[in-house]
Amino acid sequence: MTTAAAYAEFAAREAHGVSPAYERLSVAVSRDDEVVALLGKLRPAKRQPNLLFGVVRFLGGPVEDPAAFHDYAVANWPAIEAGMRTRATQTNEAGRCALLLPVLAALPQPLALLEVGASAGLCLYPDRYAYRYAYRGGDRQIGAGVPVLDCAATGMTPPAGLPEVVWRAGLDLNPLDVTDPADLAWLDALIWPEHEHRRARLRAAAAIAAAEPPLLVRGDLVDDLPALAAQAPADATLVVFHTSVMYQVPAPRREVFAKVVRGLPGHWIANEDPEVLRYDTLPTPPDGAGRNVLALDGTPLAWTRSHGQAIIWFG
Numbered sequence: 383m384t385t386a387a388a389y390a391e392f393a394a395r396e397a398h399g400v401s402p403a404y405e406r407l408s409v410a411v412s413r414d415d416e417v418v419a420l421l422g423k424l425r426p427a428k429r430q431p432n433l434l435f436g437v438v439r440f441l442g443g444p445v446e447d448p449a450a451f452h453d454y455a456v457a458n459w460p461a462i463e464a465g466m467r468t469r470a471t472q473t474n475e476a477g478r479c480a481l482l483l484p485v486l487a488a489l490p491q492p493l494a495l496l497e498v499g500a501s502a503g504l505c506l507y508p509d510r511y512a513y514r515y516a517y518r519g520g521d522r523q524i525g526a527g528v529p530v531l532d533c534a535a536t537g538m539t540p541p542a543g544l545p546e547v548v549w550r551a552g553l554d555l556n557p558l559d560v561t562d563p564a565d566l567a568w569l570d571a572l573i574w575p576e577h578e579h580r581r582a583r584l585r586a587a588a589a590i591a592a593a594e595p596p597l598l599v600r601g602d603l604v605d606d607l608p609a610l611a612a613q614a615p616a617d618a619t620l621v622v623f624h625t626s627v628m629y630q631v632p633a634p635r636r637e638v639f640a641k642v643v644r645g646l647p648g649h650w651i652a653n654e655d656p657e658v659l660r661y662d663t664l665p666t667p668p669d670g671a672g673r674n675v676l677a678l679d680g681t682p683l684a685w686t687r688s689h690g691q692a693i694i695w696f697g
Contacts, residue, residue, distance in 0.1 A: 500552025620648030
């Protein structure tokens with residue numbers, strides 16, 4: 383897929399109905415030969431919209447007006463290019479815990495959580511957040527305090543309570559520290575412009591992580607996973623999980639990872655784009671919007687929205 387086509391697809395499948403600013407911007411970039419040519423200097427994995435827009439926001443550039451964005455990008459390309467080469471899209475969306483909760487709550491307790499591609503580790507606290515599910519039977523709130531994670535649930539009854547987590551660890555090539563202002567600013571820059579509720583959620587989740595920091599290890603998802611998994615308490619159910627991470631991993635490496643994680647004791651939860659982590663059979667997606675697939679031990683269970691706002695159960 384060409385860079386221009388990738389931006390057009392991002393506008394239609396990801397940003398449409400979710401971020402008007404990024405939809406406008408993605409369409410504009412897809413038609414902007416000058417910016418597309420600049421992006422062509424980067425390797426394909428580094429040309430993605432979220433990374434470009436996040437770096438521009440981090441540098442204080444405009445993302446609301448496509449014309450202003452074009453002028454800023456062209457004038458400041460050396461700084462933008464440097465940021466895109468050194469940074470990665472490490473969106474640490476605590477809202478995704480609302481997608482994980484139905485599976486985590488159903489596993490043998492207590493749990494030892496190990497997140498691959500953990501960023502700052504905010505998804506390692508599913509037991510500390512509150513949830514509000516809207517489903518056919520009404521609304522159900524689970525837990526107390528903040529942040530409160532809202533999720534529309536279809537085809538399922540939300541869990542009755544929270545999981546018990548006794549160990550939490552994360553593995554990442556570049557772990558982020560929420561107590562570092564620069565790292566927190568980068569996480570904020572990755573949140574889409576109109577999503578003030580997600581910014582508030584980030585601050586609330588970051589406060590929880592700062593008060594009780596998780597074990598975050600700098601390492602590779604294949605080479606370093608077994609050693610970190612071996613540190614989990616033997617009397618807890620090990621759960622290795624990842625959400626919207628595998629698109630950054632080359633396909634051959636994904637296959638090796640799947641073999642490694644299947645060889646570990648415990649369970650494996652994946653929440654990924656079905657074009658990235660493929661399954662033999664899937665039902666027809668509910669609409670044309672971009673959706674991930676939630677799976678347990680290689681068995682797909684539900685369609686999900688990328689920020690945790692909806693889950694449609696079919697498994």
